[in-house]
Amino acid sequence: MSQALQTNEIEAARERLGDVRRQVTRVYIGDGAAVELMLVSLLARGHVLLEGVPGVAKTTLVKAFAVTLGCSVRRIQFTPDLLPADIVGTYVLSPRDGTFSLRSGPIFANVVLADEINRAPAKTQSALLEAMQERQVTIEGDRFELPDPFFVLATQNPIDLEGTYTLPEAQIDRFLVRVPMGYPSPRDEIAMLKTHGVIAPEPQVVLSATDVLQLQSIAARVHVEDDIFEYAVALTTFTRSHSRVVLGASPRASLALLRAAKSHAVLAGRAYVTPDDVRFVAGPVLAHRLILAPEHEADLRARDAVVDEALGRVGYRKVPRPVG
Numbered sequence: 001m002s003q004a005l006q007t008n009e010i011e012a013a014r015e016r017l018g019d020v021r022r023q024v025t026r027v028y029i030g031d032g033a034a035v036e037l038m039l040v041s042l043l044a045r046g047h048v049l050l051e052g053v054p055g056v057a058k059t060t061l062v063k064a065f066a067v068t069l070g071c072s073v074r075r076i077q078f079t080p081d082l083l084p085a086d087i088v089g090t091y092v093l094s095p096r097d098g099t100f101s102l103r104s105g106p107i108f109a110n111v112v113l114a115d116e117i118n119r120a121p122a123k124t125q126s127a128l129l130e131a132m133q134e135r136q137v138t139i140e141g142d143r144f145e146l147p148d149p150f151f152v153l154a155t156q157n158p159i160d161l162e163g164t165y166t167l168p169e170a171q172i173d174r175f176l177v178r179v180p181m182g183y184p185s186p187r188d189e190i191a192m193l194k195t196h197g198v199i200a201p202e203p204q205v206v207l208s209a210t211d212v213l214q215l216q217s218i219a220a221r222v223h224v225e226d227d228i229f230e231y232a233v234a235l236t237t238f239t240r241s242h243s244r245v246v247l248g249a250s251p252r253a254s255l256a257l258l259r260a261a262k263s264h265a266v267l268a269g270r271a272y273v274t275p276d277d278v279r280f281v282a283g284p285v286l287a288h289r290l291i292l293a294p295e296h297e298a299d300l301r302a303r304d305a306v307v308d309e310a311l312g313r314v315g316y317r318k319v320p321r322p323v324g
Contacts, residue, residue, distance in 0.1 A: 007271060013218045014269045016207065017043075020068045023203040027064040028057055029192045030184045036267065037177050037284050038065055038153070042212065043219035043263035046176025046256065047132055047152040049117075049288070056181050057192075058155040062113050066153060069212055070205040071110030078120040080163070084127035088137045102139065107131050110147050110209055114154035118164045125171050128152070132174040149212045169247075169291060176256050177281070178288035215266075222262035223272040231316045232257045232278055238310040239290055245306060247291035257285050275316040283307045 017039055024035050034050070038061075041048045050058045066073045076087060089105035106112065107128075114128070131137050135146045154175070157164050172178075184192065195201065207215075232254055240248030249257075258273075260281035265273045287303040296302045 009218050010266060010269055010271050013215050013266055016211065016215065017267060019206040020065075023068045023206055024061070024064045026201045027203050028061040029188050029195060030057060030061075031181070034061060034179050034181060035065070036264075037179050037281075038062075039267055040260050040263040040281060041176045042069075042151065043216055043266055044176055044256075044259035045149065045151075045216055046259065047174060048154065049172075049175040049178045050153070050155045050181055051158065051178060052155075052181030053183075054157060056183060058181055059113075059115055061181075062115075062153040062155060064203045066111040066113060067203045068206050069111060069151075070208040071149065071151075071212065072147065072209075073111045073113065074106035074109035075113040075115060076106050077115050078117050078124070080120060082120045082124050084124055087124070087127040088131070088139055091140055102142075102144075104144075107137060108144075108146060110149055110151065110212075112150075112152045114152055116157060117154040118156040118167055121165050122168050125165075125168055129171055129174065132171070147209075149209060149216065173250065173252060173289055175288065176260060177284035179284060219259075219263045219266045222265050222270075224258060224262065225272070227316070228261070228273050228275070228278065229258070231275060231314070232261070234314045235278070235282060235307075235310045236286065238314055239286065239306055242306050242309070244292055244296045244302060245290050246293050249286050249289050253286055253289050257281065260285050279311055282311055286310075 020039065021035055024038075025032070028035065038048055040046075048062075050062065052058055063075075076082075085105070087105050088107050089103050091100040092103045093100055117125070127137075131146060131150070132152055135148070135150045137144050137146065152175075156167070183189075236249040236251075236254045236257065238248075239245055242248065257278065261273045261277040264277040264280050265271070268277070283304055287307050290303045290306060292299075292302055292306075299305075
């Protein structure tokens with residue numbers, strides 16, 4: 001009976017997430033994997049980093065995705081002169097009564113759109129660390145909880161473009177997935193011109209904050225067999241001993257890999273994780289967390305190649321079966 005109930009929950013969740021996907025793809029025309037990974041991150045309570053050159057619809061995608069969730073949304077345009085207080089807020093003095101009151105920053109929202117996040121220096125980036133990891137901020141020694149759910153959708157330009165800063169390793173590690181976005185195919189670009197040439201479509205709200213929390217709860221209860229745990233740890237362990245890697249995937253990366261795999265299982269309509277779920281999310285979850293030896297840093301594909309090698313050399317033979 002419990003398995004039937006769980007199956008019903010999974011199917012209902014899959015339908016709701018399908019509604020989100022349909023609304024987003026009305027506006028964003030391009031690689032469907034990017035939308036899939038954003039849904040994975042939503043279910044896994046993780047943050048998303050989209051990377052690509054200007055003009056490939058990164059901001060269009062995150063804005064459309066945020067609208068469909070029916071949550072509070074705030075946007076931060078990162079610039080070199082942005083201060084940490086501009087993100088988290090600060091206490092201001094009221095001249096009338098001589099007291100200080102909190103002027104909260106845009107971080108106090110369910111969905112925070114961090115546009116061109118690597119246009120600001122490391123001092124400003126540090127304002128996001130506590131928020132992304134602990135879902136709280138500390139202002140002048142006072143701790144404030146952030147809304148639940150809390151979800152950062154960040155975009156960044158490739159680091160070799162003028163006016164960009166490299167994100168600190170600690171902050172990179174807080175993003176559940178990194179989603180590379182390239183140029184669309186000619187067919188997609190033609191469809192984009194036809195769709196946005198006159199009046200751009202608007203996505204509809206299909207969820208609420210309560211719905212998002214329920215979906216996240218379903219994803220957290222997806223079954224994982226011991227062999228899958230061992231497979232995930234074997235993949236992250238492989239990266240730690242690779243000759244091209246100075247610092248491999250951490251235990252936090254192993255946790256992120258399992259959370260993302262469970263979320264992908266929900267999107268596939270299953271109440272249990274398979275090796276294919278792990279393999280689908282391995283690259284987006286692990287590659288950006290690896291720190292390579294200096295002689296390999298210039299190779300843009302080097303991190304992905306390490307993860308691909310791990311997937312090719314770490315085997316998994318047992319076929320998981322539904323829990324009954």
